[in-house]
Amino acid sequence: MGDILxxxxxxxxxxxxxxxxxxxxxxxxxxxxxxxxSALSIGDQQDEISLxxxxxxxxxxxxxLKRHGIDxxxxxxxxHRVVHGxxxxxxxxxxxxxxxxxxxxxxxxxxLHNPHNLAAIHAVAELAPDLPQCVSFDTAFHATNPxxxxxxxxxxxxxxxxxxxxxxxxxxxxxxxxxxxxISGQPLPKRLLALHLGNGASLCAIKDGxxxxxTMGYSPLEGLTMGTRTGSIDANLVLAMxxxxxxxRTTQILNKESGLLGLSGSSDMxxxxxLGTERAQFAVEHFCYWAVRHAGSMIAAMGGLDGIAFxxxxxxxxxxxxxxxxxxxxxxxxxxxxxxxxxGSAKLHRDGSKVAAWIVEAEEExxxxxxxxxxxxxx
Numbered sequence: 001m002g003d004i005l006x007x008x009x010x011x012x013x014x015x016x017x018x019x020x021x022x023x024x025x026x027x028x029x030x031x032x033x034x035x036x037x038s039a040l041s042i043g044d045q046q047d048e049i050s051l052x053x054x055x056x057x058x059x060x061x062x063x064x065l066k067r068h069g070i071d072x073x074x075x076x077x078x079x080h081r082v083v084h085g086x087x088x089x090x091x092x093x094x095x096x097x098x099x100x101x102x103x104x105x106x107x108x109x110x111x112l113h114n115p116h117n118l119a120a121i122h123a124v125a126e127l128a129p130d131l132p133q134c135v136s137f138d139t140a141f142h143a144t145n146p147x148x149x150x151x152x153x154x155x156x157x158x159x160x161x162x163x164x165x166x167x168x169x170x171x172x173x174x175x176x177x178x179x180x181x182x183i184s185g186q187p188l189p190k191r192l193l194a195l196h197l198g199n200g201a202s203l204c205a206i207k208d209g210x211x212x213x214x215t216m217g218y219s220p221l222e223g224l225t226m227g228t229r230t231g232s233i234d235a236n237l238v239l240a241m242x243x244x245x246x247x248x249r250t251t252q253i254l255n256k257e258s259g260l261l262g263l264s265g266s267s268d269m270x271x272x273x274x275l276g277t278e279r280a281q282f283a284v285e286h287f288c289y290w291a292v293r294h295a296g297s298m299i300a301a302m303g304g305l306d307g308i309a310f311x312x313x314x315x316x317x318x319x320x321x322x323x324x325x326x327x328x329x330x331x332x333x334x335x336x337x338x339x340x341x342x343x344g345s346a347k348l349h350r351d352g353s354k355v356a357a358w359i360v361e362a363e364e365e366x367x368x369x370x371x372x373x374x375x376x377x378x379x
Contacts, residue, residue, distance in 0.1 A: 002076040004372050005065075006365045007058075009080065009120035011112060012036065014057050018070065019369040027068060031057040040064060054116065058123040077132040078124050079372035081171065081364065082117040084110035085137030086162060092140065092371035094379065095121060095133040103135070109162055109218075132379075134372040141170030144210040149301070152218075165222075167214035169196045173204045175367035176311050176360045183346050184358060189307030193298055195291065196362075197321065198312035199227035199267060203291065205298035213301035215294045221254060225290045227267035230258040260287060269314050269321065288324040295329060305332055308357040310348075316359055319344065326357060 001021040008015040012034045018027040029042035031051055038051035042064045051057040062072070082089075086106040093099045100121065107114045117135075124133055142150075150165045152158075173194050181188050192206040201224040205213040215223030215232075225231045233254070241250040253262075261267040264275075264283035272280040299305045308329070314321055319341050326336045326348070333354025341348050348357040 001373055002074045004076050004369045005078045006368045007078060007080050007120050009054060009116045011116050014120060016061060017365040023366055023369055031061055054119040055123040058120060059127055062127055072128050072131055075131060076376050077134050077372045079134045079368045080117060080121055081368055082135045083113035083138045085139045089137050090140050090143035092134060092136045092375060094375050095135055099135065132376060134375050136171055136368045136371045138168045138170045139166040141174045142167030142211045142214050145212055149213050163218060165217040168216045168220050169202050171364045171367050172196050172311060172362055173206065173211060175363045176309055177206060177209055179360050179363055180309055180358060183360060189356060191302040191304050192307045192309060193295055193305055194309050195315050196312040197310065197315035201226045203294050203298050205301045207302045213298055224294055225287045226259040228256050228259045228261045230254050231290060269318055273320055288321060291325050292328040305355055308334060308355060309360050311360045311362045316361060
């Protein structure tokens with residue numbers, strides 16, 4: 001096996017990481033503000049450069065990699081993160097015409113993400129036609145949820161349109177499940193509450209290594225209070241807003257102007273913690289309260305709790321949020337080691353705690369590289 005190039009293409013950016021065959025990070029970088037005041041960074045170097053579209057951005061990324069001595073003929077594969085795999089793409093795949101057609105069919109389910117994921121795949125095919133490509137799906141890890149968890153109580157005709165729960169952050173949760181035993185030196189807890197807390201936030205109930213419930217649903221809007229998303233909200237209130245403001249304006253408010261931003265004026269948890277105003281404190285408490293409320297649902301789905309793991313930007317770096325959530329869950333038997341939490345140690349619980357608690361660094365790109373290597377080893 002040779003090196004694997006992992007690409008994560010968003011609406012205005014492409015992040016990339018080059019992994020060796022042993023999954024060490026050899027080089028990373030990003031193209032940002034594509035179509036605007038764009039810039040390309042690779043390693044420690046960043047340059048302002050015109051990147052009008054994703055094809056141009058990938059062309060410049062490939063040029064930069066070649067300047068760093070990367071031989072594309074020697075790569076095992078280019079591997080992509082794709083947000084939505086729908087009902088049919090439930091595991092990582094090598095790119096084929098059939099897979100591309102299925103990703104395209106999922107565009108109505110993820111109109112802000114899948115088109116850009118596809119653009120990167122097509123651009124790589126144009127720039128390096130002999131390079132194999134693989135795809136990993138954010139939704140795939142949650143395909144193990146029971147049907148009763150995935151199905152909304154809607155008529156069959158609506159469910160058949162794809163109006164059901166899918167869940168997201170799956171690559172993060174799968175990576176967490178792989179990395180936690182390496183960190184703890186122990187088997188993965190049988191019933192693990194995983195918290196991916198960042199600007200986008202969700203919880204996952206992982207039982208025997210498989211997702212059995214998660215807080216995000218048909219879209220990433222459902223579930224927890226987030227940076228700019230409302231989290232779960234009464235559908236009739238959404239209808240009332242749409243009637244009053246129109247669908248487009250309501251969509252903008254629910255996804256881009258709500259959450260921490262709507263409650264406080266800022267979506268940045270670090271800024272809210274430093275402000276200390278009553279409004280900022282309320283937003284932080286709202287975030288933690290609803291994380292705990294939804295945690296109860298996840299724990300019920302597993303029939304108990306043996307371990308807790310935090311990941312994501314807030315989960316890994318905000319000791320106050322972790323302490324707030326763990327203190328609210330202390331009735332379950334988790335005993336927080338306050339000093340370890342303040343230091344950001346991997347192990348957060350005291351010796352003798354009935355429930356273990358950990359920090360696990362998000363390693364989504366490495367998980368995608370694992371998927372690609374497994375696929376290519378089998379071909």
